[in-house]
Structure formats: structure tokens, C-alpha cells
Amino acid sequence: MTQERVCVIGDGSWGTALALKLVEAGHRVTMWSAFPESFERLAKTRRNEPYLPGVELPAELHLSADPFEAADGVVAAVSVVPTQYLRATMARFEDALGGTVPIFSASKGLEMETLRRPTQILREVLGPRPLVVLTGPSHAEEVARGLPASVLSASEDAEAAELAQRLFSHARFRVYTSDDPLGAELAAAYKNVIALAAGIADGLELGDNAKAALVSRGMIEAARFGQDSGARPRTFFGLAGAGDLIATCFSQHSRNRRVGEAIGRGATLTQVLDDMQMVAEGVWTTRALFGPEREARPSDLPIAEQVHAVLFEERDPSAAVTALMERVPVGEMEGLELDAR
Numbered sequence: 001m002t003q004e005r006v007c008v009i010g011d012g013s014w015g016t017a018l019a020l021k022l023v024e025a026g027h028r029v030t031m032w033s034a035f036p037e038s039f040e041r042l043a044k045t046r047r048n049e050p051y052l053p054g055v056e057l058p059a060e061l062h063l064s065a066d067p068f069e070a071a072d073g074v075v076a077a078v079s080v081v082p083t084q085y086l087r088a089t090m091a092r093f094e095d096a097l098g099g100t101v102p103i104f105s106a107s108k109g110l111e112m113e114t115l116r117r118p119t120q121i122l123r124e125v126l127g128p129r130p131l132v133v134l135t136g137p138s139h140a141e142e143v144a145r146g147l148p149a150s151v152l153s154a155s156e157d158a159e160a161a162e163l164a165q166r167l168f169s170h171a172r173f174r175v176y177t178s179d180d181p182l183g184a185e186l187a188a189a190y191k192n193v194i195a196l197a198a199g200i201a202d203g204l205e206l207g208d209n210a211k212a213a214l215v216s217r218g219m220i221e222a223a224r225f226g227q228d229s230g231a232r233p234r235t236f237f238g239l240a241g242a243g244d245l246i247a248t249c250f251s252q253h254s255r256n257r258r259v260g261e262a263i264g265r266g267a268t269l270t271q272v273l274d275d276m277q278m279v280a281e282g283v284w285t286t287r288a289l290f291g292p293e294r295e296a297r298p299s300d301l302p303i304a305e306q307v308h309a310v311l312f313e314e315r316d317p318s319a320a321v322t323a324l325m326e327r328v329p330v331g332e333m334e335g336l337e338l339d340a341r
């Protein structure tokens with residue numbers, strides 16, 4: 001098999017896990033670090049203790065802090081930078097990733113000030129090129145240990161979606177293609193907001209029924225948001241939507257769920273974030289949904305609105321539950337046109 005060069009931009013937990021998968025699949029992989037001190041630590045210890053403890057980095061995995069070195073000769077780049085840092089980080093690759101090298105975007109969130117999706121940011125910064133949304137239920141901690149996982153490779157460019165599928169597919173890592181990148185990306189961002197809500201429910205000890213209802217209603221809310229933004233509602237019931245909601249809302253690994261749980265138990269958002277080195281994208285995405293660009297987004301978003309009030313307006317979590325339960329009664333699929341697209 002010919003070794004294909006791929007670079008992974010970002011050295012957090014997911015960047016590291018994806019780099020390990022690509023190495024296992026037989027490619028020549030370079031993982032790029034945004035910070036020289038992080039690159040030096042990884043190179044010296046061959047582990048990524050702050051973000052993915054207990055996992056050895058194989059000798060075949062190349063490391064770099066230089067965009068030109070990392071991107072040299074690659075057939076594709078994987079972007080795994082937290083959404084709020086994506087614009088500034090990718091600007092460093094403007095010259096290194098010239099031409100039309102495809103980018104597989106694995107960030108899950110919306111930019112706080114602009115409500116932009118990661119692929120919109122990539123296009124704005126790096127210009128037109130094939131873009132793929134790589135998403136689905138995939139906690140880095142499990143993928144890095146070789147536990148089975150399935151993800152979605154979604155793109156308007158079928159060849160690019162198939163390239164990601166081919167490069168990543170390996171024993172225990174199954175990749176499905178889709179032609180709805182907008183739906184995949186919005187589902188990925190929205191599930192983090194619902195995971196915060198699920199965590200709050202855990203913290204309040206509301207029980208399994210309440211949490212199942214929250215996840216189901218969150219899925220429908222996300223699908224309506226997607227549909228009104230131009231995405232296909234059905235995408236929200238596959239791996240990118242239902243799959244990732246289930247994984248995130250019920251997992252001990254989920255940072256978003258854990259932030260919600262701590263808040264449900266009485267902590268403030270500032271206290272929780274001060275104790276956290278990793279990112280919980282849902283906090284930023286919730287901000288984005290109700291930020292300066294709120295007029296640009298469609299739909300009534302009842303669960304997200306309560307998460308926003310709890311996180312940023314000091315609403316008591318129990319009062320948020322009451323507000324949701326006492327809404328005007330509606331039909332289950334109201335506002336959703338499931339058969340239309």
C-alpha cells in the first residue's frame with residue numbers, strides 16, 4: 001500500500017485520537033501543535049497526558065509545530081481545533097495549505113461572535129476547496145483505546161467524502177458518507193448544548209424519564225433548527241444527530257455533560273470552567289445562539305434558551321425545568337417536515 005501523507009491540525013484529545021487512527025490505517029501522519037511548548041512536551045514524553053492520559057504515541061506519528069513542515073505533500077488535512085480558536089489558528093496555514101488540498105473538519109461548535117460553522121470559517125480563511133465534516137459519536141478516550149466507533153463523513157463533494165472514508169476506515173473505525181454537511185455540522189454543534197441540559201438534569205437528579213425526554217426533545221429541537229437553516233431533518237436522526245446525542249448525553253467522558261452536571265449541583269459556570277483545561281464547546285455554542293447574530297438564526301429553541309438562561313443569566317436550574325414543563329402544550333413533531341426532504 002502506498003503511504004499517503006495526512007496532517008492533523010490540533011493536538012487535543014480528538015486530534016490525538018484521530019492521528020492514532022490514521023497511523024493505524026497505515027498513513028504517514030504529522031500532528032501539528034499550536035504551541036511550541038506543547039510540541040516539545042509531546043516530542044519528549046511521547047504521550048499527551050493533559051488531554052489523553054495513558055495513551056502512548058507510536059514512533060510512526062510525526063510531530064511538528066511548523067505549518068509548512070506539517071502540511072508538506074499532504075493529500076488532506078484534518079482540522080481539529082476548538083471552534084473559537086479556529087479562525088486565528090487556520091490563518092497560520094494560509095500559505096502552507098495552498099491549492100485545493102481537502103480539509104476534513106472535526107470541530108463541533110459555532111463561533112461565538114458570528115454564529116459561523118467551522119467549515120464556513122475554513123472557507124473564509126483558506127478559500128474554496130473540498131471540505132468534509134467528520135462527526136458522530138466518538139469520545140476520544142474510547143477511540144484511542146481501539147474500541148469500535150462509527151462516524152460520518154459529510155460533504156457536498158462526494159469524492160472528498162469518499163477520500164475521508166477511505167483514509168480513516170480501519171478495523172474498529174467505520175466511516176459512512178453523507179451529502180448533508182450542513183446538517184452534520186449543525187447536529188454536531190447542537191448536541192453539545194443538549195448535553196449541557198442533560199448534565200444539568202443529572203445534577204438535579206431528575207431521573208431517567210426526564211433525561212430521555214430531554215434527549216428526544218433536544219433531537220427534535222436540533223432537527224427543526226437544522227431544517228430551518230436549510231439542512232435535511234433526517235440527518236439529525238442518524239450518527240451525527242441521534243448517535244452523538246446519545247453518546248454525549250449519557251457518557252462519563254463528555255465534558256459538556258459534566259459541565260452541566262456540576263452546574264445542576266450548584267456550581268457557577270465560572271467555577272466549573274476555571275477547573276477545566278479541556279474545551280466544552282456547548283458553552284460557546286449556547287452563547288453564539290443567543291449572541292449578536294441571534295436574529296440570523298431561525299426557530300424557537302426552548303431547551304437551548306433555558307440552557308442559556310442558566311449558564312449566563314443566573315437562572316436557577318430548577319426554575320429552567322419548570323419553564324420547560326409549563327410551556328404551552330404542542331404536537332410532538334410540530335414545525336418539523338420529516339417527509340419533505
Ligand SMILES: NC(=O)c1ccc[n+]([C@@H]2O[C@H](COP(=O)([O-])OP(=O)(O)OC[C@H]3O[C@@H](n4cnc5c(N)ncnc54)[C@H](O)[C@@H]3O)[C@@H](O)[C@H]2O)c1
Nearest residue numbers: 011012013014015034051080082085107108139140278279
Ligand atoms: N474530545 C473528543 O472526544 C472529541 C470528539 C469529537 C470532536 N471533538 C471536537 O474536537 C475539537 C477539539 O477538541 P479536543 O477535545 O481535541 O480539545 P481538548 O479539549 O482535548 O484540547 C484543547 C485543544 O485546544 C488547544 N488550544 C487551547 N488554546 C488554544 C488557542 N488559543 N489557539 C489554538 N489552540 C488552542 C490546545 O492546545 C488543545 O489542543 C472540538 O471542537 C471538540 O468539540 C472532540
Ligand SMILES: O=P(O)(O)OC[C@H](O)CO
Nearest residue numbers: 136137138139254255256
Ligand atoms: O466531551 P464532549 O462533550 O466534548 O463530547 C465529545 C464528542 O463530541 C462526543 O462525540
